[in-house]
Amino acid sequence: MKIALLGYGRMGKEIEKIALSRGHEIVIRKDVEDIIDITLADVAIDFSIPTAAYNNITNCIENNVPVIAGTTGWLEKYDDAVAFCNQKQGAFLYASNFSxxxxxxxxxxxxxxxxxxxxxxxxxxxxxxxxxxxxxxxxxxxxxxxxxxxxxxxxxxxxxxxxxxxxxxxxxxxxxxxxxxxxxxxxxxxxxxxxxxxxAHSRKGFALGAVIAAEWIVGKTGVFSMKDVLNIR
The missing domain is CATH 3.30.360.10 (Dihydrodipicolinate Reductase; domain 2)
Structure with missing residues (x-):
């Protein structure tokens, strides 16, 4: 897969290591103010900052790129993101923790x-x-x-x-x-x-879960959670 990392801090770098080890390619590494072409990616993983998360998510959905969101602190707009995803028939998965x-x-x-x-x-x-x-x-x-x-x-x-x-x-x-x-x-x-x-003993568990979620969501339509990825019922 071609992955966009929206947020390239410590979690973004940890996700990059896991993704590369699983044979994926990182095509975008975005800091807050960078201008990007999200359509270069098959899937996006957002671990940015609260003020950037919603715009990152809706940009992905608008451009038909499935998006995995792990940023917290923006959830007052979560319902808006869900409504936008359903309207555009996109693919969106938010988790407060991917471990x-x-x-x-x-x-x-x-x-x-x-x-x-x-x-x-x-x-x-x-x-x-x-x-x-x-x-x-x-x-x-x-x-x-x-x-x-x-x-x-x-x-x-x-x-x-x-x-x-x-x-x-x-x-x-x-x-x-x-x-x-x-x-x-x-x-x-x-x-x-x-x-x-x-x-948690390290960030590796969070990063691995995010990559697994990204692998899972490609080709799907809808709003999901880690319960769907892990088939927890």
Missing amino acids: VGVNIFFELNKQLAKMMSNLEDYQISMEEIHHTQKLDAPSGTAITLAEGIIENTSKKGWELGTNLSFENIPIEAKRIPDVPGTHTVWYSSEVDTIEIKHT
């Missing part, structure tokens, strides 16, 4: 939330830890985890911080140098604590 392990963790999180939904003695809280260059907080992965809990419990939303609340899920966001990503969910009561945790 195979994290996507399994998402499903485990939902199942645990269902099991705990009627146990009101347990307080739910979350923590996410990332490198100091991460621009958004909480992480998109943490928000996805919170949404999975909200869907399956009486929680109404999430809030950034550590104050325990019966209505919302507190998410503590920490920024520590050279941490690829650690996410923890706690259910705590007076008598015990149940904890599930995912720890």
Whole structure:
């Protein structure tokens, strides 16, 4: 495949290594202000910045180039991107995290939330830890985890911080140098604590998942998620 990398930071460079090792060609490496011809690519992978992501995605869809989006912090426009993709009959896949392990963790999180939904003695809280260059907080992965809990419990939303609340899920966001990503969910009561945790050891898992998604989406039409790529049901 001919791949466009929209965003050529640390994740873009890691994706490039994985893509080349799997026999693909990188035809575009785009920083924020670069002008490109996206039609040179068979598929695009966006790991740019929040202010550039939506324009990158819609440019791909407009030009009939399937696009994989991993940038977080722009999701107030996600529904617009979905509507535009459906209107243009394009192909678009967004994931807050492309790691195979994290996507399994998402499903485990939902199942645990269902099991705990009627146990009101347990307080739910979350923590996410990332490198100091991460621009958004909480992480998109943490928000996805919170949404999975909200869907399956009486929680109404999430809030950034550590104050325990019966209505919302507190998410503590920490920024520590050279941490690829650690996410923890706690259910705590007076008598015990149940904890599930995912720890990424490097960015390689994220990059591999993004390339696998790019390989999968070529030739398809629609709006997808990593559950479709990994056939998780």
